[in-house]
Amino acid sequence: MVIGEQGQFGAAKQSQLIHNLQVNPMPYEILATSKTPALIIYLLDVSASMKKPLGGKSRMEVVMDALGAALRQMVFRSTKGSRVAPRYRIAMYAYSDHVYDLLNGIKTVNQVAQLGVPQLSTMRSTDTALAFEQVEKLLYNEIHNLQGSPAPLVCHMTDGEFTGADPEPVVRRIMQMETSDGKVLVENIFISDDILAESFIDPHQWSGILPTTRLSSQYAQKLRSISSPLPHSYQVMMRESGYFIADQAHMMLPGISPALVEMGFVMSMSTPIGGRQ
Amino acid sequence: MSNPTVIRIDQRTETPVTDLQRKRYGLRYAYARSSDSQSTDDPGQDYLVVVEDGDKLVFALCDGVSQSFYGDLSARFLGEELVKWFWQQPTKDSASLKTSLADQLSAITTTASRLVDQYQIPPDVSPMVKDVLEQKRKLGSETTFITGCLNYSDNSLSLAWLGDSRLRLWNRRGEVSGKFSQTFNTAERWSSLKGIIGELHVATLPLNQIEYLMVYSDGLAVLDETIQHHVRTETLISIMATAQRMPQSDDISFLQVWNSPSRPKEKPAPGVPTNLKIDKGKDRLLLAWKGVRRAEYYEIQSNHLLNRRTSSDQTSMEIPFDNFSEEDTAIFIRAWSDSEPGPWSQSAALPSLPKPIAPPLPPKPRPVQPVQSQSLPPWAGILIGLGALILISSVVMFVFRDRLGATTDEVGVIEDAPSTAPRNETGGDALVQTPGDISLPTKTPLPIITRMNCERSDLPNVICGCPIRGGDTYANPVDTPDSEKVDYVTPSEPGETCYFFDARNNSSTWLRFAPGQEYQGWFQLERINPEPSYIQLPVEIGMPDESEPVVQPTQEKIRKPKFWQITPTPTEETGEQI
Numbered sequence: 017m018v019i020g021e022q023g024q025f026g027a028a029k030q031s032q033l034i035h036n037l038q039v040n041p042m043p044y045e046i047l048a049t050s051k052t053p054a055l056i057i058y059l060l061d062v063s064a065s066m067k068k069p070l071g072g073k074s075r076m077e078v079v080m081d082a083l084g085a086a087l088r089q090m091v092f093r094s095t096k097g098s099r100v101a102p103r104y105r106i107a108m109y110a111y112s113d114h115v116y117d118l119l120n121g122i123k124t125v126n127q128v129a130q131l132g133v134p135q136l137s138t139m140r141s142t143d144t145a146l147a148f149e150q151v152e153k154l155l156y157n158e159i160h161n162l163q164g165s166p167a168p169l170v171c172h173m174t175d176g177e178f179t180g181a182d183p184e185p186v187v188r189r190i191m192q193m194e195t196s197d198g199k200v201l202v203e204n205i206f207i208s209d210d211i212l213a214e215s216f217i218d219p220h221q222w223s224g225i226l227p228t229t230r231l232s233s234q235y236a237q238k239l240r241s242i243s244s245p246l247p248h249s250y251q252v253m254m255r256e257s258g259y260f261i262a263d264q265a266h267m268m269l270p271g272i273s274p275a276l277v278e279m280g281f282v283m284s285m286s287t288p289i290g291g292r293q
Numbered sequence: 294m295s296n297p298t299v300i301r302i303d304q305r306t307e308t309p310v311t312d313l314q315r316k317r318y319g320l321r322y323a324y325a326r327s328s329d330s331q332s333t334d335d336p337g338q339d340y341l342v343v344v345e346d347g348d349k350l351v352f353a354l355c356d357g358v359s360q361s362f363y364g365d366l367s368a369r370f371l372g373e374e375l376v377k378w379f380w381q382q383p384t385k386d387s388a389s390l391k392t393s394l395a396d397q398l399s400a401i402t403t404t405a406s407r408l409v410d411q412y413q414i415p416p417d418v419s420p421m422v423k424d425v426l427e428q429k430r431k432l433g434s435e436t437t438f439i440t441g442c443l444n445y446s447d448n449s450l451s452l453a454w455l456g457d458s459r460l461r462l463w464n465r466r467g468e469v470s471g472k473f474s475q476t477f478n479t480a481e482r483w484s485s486l487k488g489i490i491g492e493l494h495v496a497t498l499p500l501n502q503i504e505y506l507m508v509y510s511d512g513l514a515v516l517d518e519t520i521q522h523h524v525r526t527e528t529l530i531s532i533m534a535t536a537q538r539m540p541q542s543d544d545i546s547f548l549q550v551w552n553s554p555s556r557p558k559e560k561p562a563p564g565v566p567t568n569l570k571i572d573k574g575k576d577r578l579l580l581a582w583k584g585v586r587r588a589e590y591y592e593i594q595s596n597h598l599l600n601r602r603t604s605s606d607q608t609s610m611e612i613p614f615d616n617f618s619e620e621d622t623a624i625f626i627r628a629w630s631d632s633e634p635g636p637w638s639q640s641a642a643l644p645s646l647p648k649p650i651a652p653p654l655p656p657k658p659r660p661v662q663p664v665q666s667q668s669l670p671p672w673a674g675i676l677i678g679l680g681a682l683i684l685i686s687s688v689v690m691f692v693f694r695d696r697l698g699a700t701t702d703e704v705g706v707i708e709d710a711p712s713t714a715p716r717n718e719t720g721g722d723a724l725v726q727t728p729g730d731i732s733l734p735t736k737t738p739l740p741i742i743t744r745m746n747c748e749r750s751d752l753p754n755v756i757c758g759c760p761i762r763g764g765d766t767y768a769n770p771v772d773t774p775d776s777e778k779v780d781y782v783t784p785s786e787p788g789e790t791c792y793f794f795d796a797r798n799n800s801s802t803w804l805r806f807a808p809g810q811e812y813q814g815w816f817q818l819e820r821i822n823p824e825p826s827y828i829q830l831p832v833e834i835g836m837p838d839e840s841e842p843v844v845q846p847t848q849e850k851i852r853k854p855k856f857w858q859i860t861p862t863p864t865e866e867t868g869e870q871i
Contacts (some may be wrong), residue, residue, distance in 0.1 A: 196616075
């Protein structure tokens with residue numbers, strides 16, 4: 017068949033063609049730029065179980081390696097010459113039975129590049145609700161400054177079921193917060209063997225956790241229900257990193273291997289950006 | 294022939310629009326760094342160089358890839374190499390030009406790589422940034438380019454390009470750039486490490502067939518839709534200023550050469566809109582103004598970031614409050630007519646806008662107490678006692694079950710302590726509702742393919758395969774960043790089967806695809822041939838009703854299409870829906 021292009025520099029015909037059509041504007045299309053940076057909030061479970069092994073290292077080490085790689089990739093995407101443009105703003109919380117603000121507020125990617133990746137040690141329990149309440153408070157204070165910027169994303173990494181209050185109500189409230197680019201996105205990276213039937217997944221061939229994917233545990237199902245659908249623009253960005261996630265997939269990753277944990281952090285920074293890649 | 298004049302822009306500073314007129318030709322050029330680079334006083338990564346002597350003009354416009362290693366380095370290096378090479382070359386035909394230039398672009402990678410290897414990274418960058426820059430160094434420095442030679446001694450125009458900078462040509466009848474469509478690709482560029490990435494494009498034609506040409510980097514992509522011909526310098530300056538205000542402001546470089554002893558004819562600017570009034574509605578501002586003759590549309594701009602256009606010559610517009618930021622305090626309007634803007638109107642002050650009401654934070658839940666420090670309420674003891682009694686009774690009944698005449702099945706099971714883990718209320722592995730109040734996409738009033746004609750495919754991501762008619766032409770009128778390279782599709786081979794990927798995302802039923810890649814995503818098709826109607830397209834595909842039974846896969850093995858395939862025209866028996 018023939019695929020062609022009509023009048024690359026003539027928009028008039030296209031305008032006429034869509035005149036009678038109703039097309040919803042696409043959310044999650046605002047580019048991350050210095051003037052409209054993307055806000056990414058990392059929420060990291062540092063409970064005692066994060067000492068358990070995963071692929072030859074402790075779960076904590078795997079997570080910090082993947083987070084470091086994601087930060088470096090953000091710096092890569094933001095660097096022009098030797099200057100790091102503040103295209104991303106980052107907040108980072110570690111939580112166990114308390115919540116710890118690792119960066120002391122929101123920092124730009126160039127500031128985080130100066131600070132480097134924080135070192136964490138494991139603690140005790142998993143008060144997920146408390147952690148998300150902290151995120152909710154941060155977003156509450158920030159959301160009105162984010163109109164015109166990409167929708168914020170909360171990337172939650174955990175390896176076990178919560179202790180304390182059920183986090184689902186607060187997560188659902190967060191998912192209802194909205195900017196002009198769309199609702200706040202929530203992504204969950206769940207480090208557990210008890211999610212999928214498969215014990216091995218090739219991240220570069222995997223299509224993701226879909227609404228119909230059979231999950232082994234009820235907690236995994238719960239996490240899926242509080243994981244946002246992957247926006248199309250994120251899907252395109254992930255493709256550039258060699259990941260081919262399906263359209264209907266949830267923003268939930270089973271952290272059954274270091275490669276999948278890394279994929280989860282790549283997903284967290286897949287806001288579309290301007291400029292040639 | 295006089296000694297050649299060399300015009301080079303300085304990447305570290307702005308070059309205002311500058312004209313130069315010779316006996317046979319004239320040119321104008323401009324350069325500006327992105328607003329980010331200006332604010333940090335960093336060099337831009339575009340580069341423009343022109344060499345001319347009155348009989349010959351050679352130019353190179355390069356746009357460094359910012360995510361490569363110091364894109365300004367390769368842009369400057371390649372620009373100089375291209376003009377040096379082109380100036381010395383005899384005129385060639387297209388094939389020879391392509392071959393010899395490709396060879397040259399490969400040969401210079403040795404020198405370029407040495408420059409990249411020797412480049413000193415500033416010592417004060419952080420360790421993480423240094424790591425990233427060393428990673429980029431290994432990948433090389435990259436740039437796009439457009440280069441050309443206008444040779445009056447043999448009436449030849451030779452052009453070559455690689456990447457997504459724009460090349461536009463006009464003859465006396467109008468723009469003739471359409472012949473280059475599909476060739477300005479973001480993925481294509483020149484690399485100091487690898488040489489040509491993608492396909493080198495060339496064109497040769499008689500110089501006297503062209504009235505003028507323009508080349509510009511993608512930082513001025515707004516020109517694509519805004520101007521259809523030569524414009525006044527004031528217009529160019531104004532458009533550059535608007536481009537730099539945008540959040541995605543990029544480096545800008547521009548060159549125009551006209552093939553005549555004087556500038557091309559310029560159209561007059563439209564008048565100034567007047568009586569701009571702003572009224573406050575419930576949740577939006579209502580702007581109205583007195584229009585001007587010949588206006589095709591109006592541009593509305595604030596003193597900060599807001600920029601809007603009317604879709605026609607309407608003289609009013611509504612803008613929701615949340616489109617404005619705190620820095621917006623005034624509004625200006627101007628008219629556009631035939632690619633020329635008029636002057637800005639007098640400003641109108643924005644009224645104070647209500648701050649958005651944030652929802653109250655929920656009350657903090659009770660803090661979780663450790664179990665050992667919690668004292669039990671008085672009635673807990675009674676419950677524990679009852680529980681113990683039940684447990685003892687159960688054990689007794691189990692031990693003496695034979696004598697009691699009970700079977701194992703009938704004996705009560707010892708209850709586990711209630712779990713603190715959350716339980717999935719739906720149970721099992723039921724399809725989970727997508728969380729949140731995600732509204733379904735608006736459905737268009739167009740005919741819908743019924744599921745009779747759809748079949749489930751076992752291909753990944755394909756929900757529904759629906760036939761479209763072979764021989765018809767379909768246009769994709771949705772102008773989106775991903776689909777901008779594809780506007781129409783003509784299935785031409787009979788016997789092909791078409792598959793559409795069901796979007797099933799939270800905003801649209803449309804399906805989109807990009808050429809030359811594995812089909813994925815979503816797009817919108819509109820049939821425009823054989824009937825000249827621009828509607829009547831079966832665009833809603835998929836989005837199956839969850840309550841309907843799932844269509845089972847057919848027995849016939851479906852071959853995975855390389856791209857996508859079209860079924861033969863359906864017969865009456867199958868019930869054509871198109």
